[in-house]
Amino acid sequence: MKTRVVITGMGVVAPNGVGLSAFGKALKTAKSGITHHKVLEDLKFSCQIGGIPEISEALKAEYFTKLQLRGFNSSGILYGSIAGIDAWKDAGFKVHPDSDLDPDTGVIFGTGASSVDKFREAIYKVDEKQVRRLGSTVVLQTMASGISAYLGGMLGLGNQTTTNSAACSTGVEALLMGYDRLQAGRAKRMLVGSCSNHGPYIWAGFDAMRVMTYKHNETPEDGSRPMSATASGFVPGAGAGAMVLETLESALARNATIYAEVLGGEINSGGQRQGGTLTAPNSKAVVRCIKNALQNARVTAQEVDVINGHLTATVKDATEIQNWVTALGRSGEDFPYINATKSLIGHCLAASGAIECVASVLQLKEQFIAPNRNCDDLHPEIAKLIAKKNIPTQLKAQPFNIIAKSSFGFGDVNTCVLFKRYKV
Amino acid sequence: MIKAELIEKLKAIITPYVQDEVAFKNLTEDTDFIKDLKINSANLVDVILDIEDEFDIRLDNQDMEQMLTVKSAMDIVTAKLNG
Numbered sequence: 148m149k150t151r152v153v154i155t156g157m158g159v160v161a162p163n164g165v166g167l168s169a170f171g172k173a174l175k176t177a178k179s180g181i182t183h184h185k186v187l188e189d190l191k192f193s194c195q196i197g198g199i200p201e202i203s204e205a206l207k208a209e210y211f212t213k214l215q216l217r218g219f220n221s222s223g224i225l226y227g228s229i230a231g232i233d234a235w236k237d238a239g240f241k242v243h244p245d246s247d248l249d250p251d252t253g254v255i256f257g258t259g260a261s262s263v264d265k266f267r268e269a270i271y272k273v274d275e276k277q278v279r280r281l282g283s284t285v286v287l288q289t290m291a292s293g294i295s296a297y298l299g300g301m302l303g304l305g306n307q308t309t310t311n312s313a314a315c316s317t318g319v320e321a322l323l324m325g326y327d328r329l330q331a332g333r334a335k336r337m338l339v340g341s342c343s344n345h346g347p348y349i350w351a352g353f354d355a356m357r358v359m360t361y362k363h364n365e366t367p368e369d370g371s372r373p374m375s376a377t378a379s380g381f382v383p384g385a386g387a388g389a390m391v392l393e394t395l396e397s398a399l400a401r402n403a404t405i406y407a408e409v410l411g412g413e414i415n416s417g418g419q420r421q422g423g424t425l426t427a428p429n430s431k432a433v434v435r436c437i438k439n440a441l442q443n444a445r446v447t448a449q450e451v452d453v454i455n456g457h458l459t460a461t462v463k464d465a466t467e468i469q470n471w472v473t474a475l476g477r478s479g480e481d482f483p484y485i486n487a488t489k490s491l492i493g494h495c496l497a498a499s500g501a502i503e504c505v506a507s508v509l510q511l512k513e514q515f516i517a518p519n520r521n522c523d524d525l526h527p528e529i530a531k532l533i534a535k536k537n538i539p540t541q542l543k544a545q546p547f548n549i550i551a552k553s554s555f556g557f558g559d560v561n562t563c564v565l566f567k568r569y570k571v
Numbered sequence: 572m573i574k575a576e577l578i579e580k581l582k583a584i585i586t587p588y589v590q591d592e593v594a595f596k597n598l599t600e601d602t603d604f605i606k607d608l609k610i611n612s613a614n615l616v617d618v619i620l621d622i623e624d625e626f627d628i629r630l631d632n633q634d635m636e637q638m639l640t641v642k643s644a645m646d647i648v649t650a651k652l653n654g
Binding site: 213214217218280282283284 | 587613614616
């Protein structure tokens with residue numbers, strides 16, 4: 148028999164809300180976290196808007212010691228640590244530097260790049276022949292697995308501790324890798340999630356590729372327009388999302404709060420064949436990913452009530468909808484409700500999957516469908532495929548059981564996971 | 572620089588890195604940075620950099636290897652200042 152896996156804790160650091168309650172409220176009210184950033188304007192970026200979570204110095208001090216903050220210059224590790232610690236506490240565990248080692252819990256926490264800001268700092272010093280003046284903090288903040296190393300130590304986790312990286316699929320991939328480890332009976336709990344840095348040095352490459360919008364520098368909140376006829380590229384974001392996955396047996400034994408059940412999912416790649424490239428998806432592989440996810444989760448296409456899409460606000464949104472239509476064999480009014488969290492927070496890159504999984508599970512737990520922002524002018528190609536009523540632009544209270552979440556990424560990589568409402 | 576003044580300056584520098592407050596309170600010249608104060612060995616290089624900044628001196632790799640106790644730190648800093 149399959150080991151059942153549930154979610155017993157969550158944490159989130161998003162551009163429109165830090166912490167579960169602020170983020171949940173922002174989802175319901177379609178609060179945008181996108182603002183104009185002078186630093187991008189000064190550096191002559193085409194896209195000068197972005198989503199950056201607000202973290203005060205006081206909040207930082209609640210999570211990090213003064214010593215940890217000396218020479219600390221990594222927004223990704225900052226966001227990931229806050230989300231991870233919050234998820235762990237939310238699951239009912241205490242955080243203490245002298246806590247007993249927990250051999251039954253591991254952490255898989257992904258990121259796209261380690262701290263480029265810390266790298267920049269170090270590179271300047273090295274080129275000035277000051278390598279001996281770098282101090283001890285460079286390696287930990289620039290190694291890819293910095294975030295899992297920080298979290299593993301702060302929480303005293305003794306099972307597998309690692310970082311995964313699969314571009315914008317990273318967050319969902321981390322979740323499914325943690326799920327697999329629980330399925331394999333190798334751990335009782337896995338802290339999973341992903342994080343992404345903010346700022347010009349991480350976003351510059353995308354600006355250079357002209358995949359970010361340059362049309363909304365004066366109207367930042369209107370900039371992120373998934374599924375809109377006037378979508379003109381994504382808006383960059385940053386943050387982190389985290390979840391504590393736990394075997395149902397372990398969760399019940401300690402009487403934990405259960406947010407939802409993870410039914411399973413799929414991870415695959417289009418192999419950059421059949422129309423797939425480093426940057427464009429192979430639609431056949433996307434369809435196969437969704438279909439296999441349903442099969443692995445033992446869910447029929449008809450049972451999917453809501454979709455939280457990848458939907459970035461590029462020309463590929465219509466392709467994604469077409470792929471969902473093909474995979475589910477459902478279209479028009481029969482199509483599930485769909486939401487694009489990126490309309491509120493932009494594309495948080497490696498963190499996007501994890502933040503959007505938190506958004507998905509909050510909707511499932513609290514039985515609502517979050518409004519989409521900026522898509523009143525639905526893209527005509529999308530309007531041909533699915534009914535407008537299935538893309539809510541107002542908060543909708545809605546009883547439902549199953550939500551599907553997908554993330555896709557550069558390298559032609561795909562992920563899809565199915566969450567189910569847990570009833571006691 | 573008189574000894575007491577030097578010790579006070581060193582104490583201020585190592586404060587953020589100390590993991591054993593009791594040993595820090597009872598600090599003497601014989602106190603060992605790692606064994607007694609439980610300073611993370613990786614942080615010793617940060618202590619050295621802070622000492623360099625405070626006293627405007629430069630410490631080479633050999634100095635760093637020897638600088639394991641309050642006394643050895645005082646001796647090396649004093650020698651540099653007088654040198």
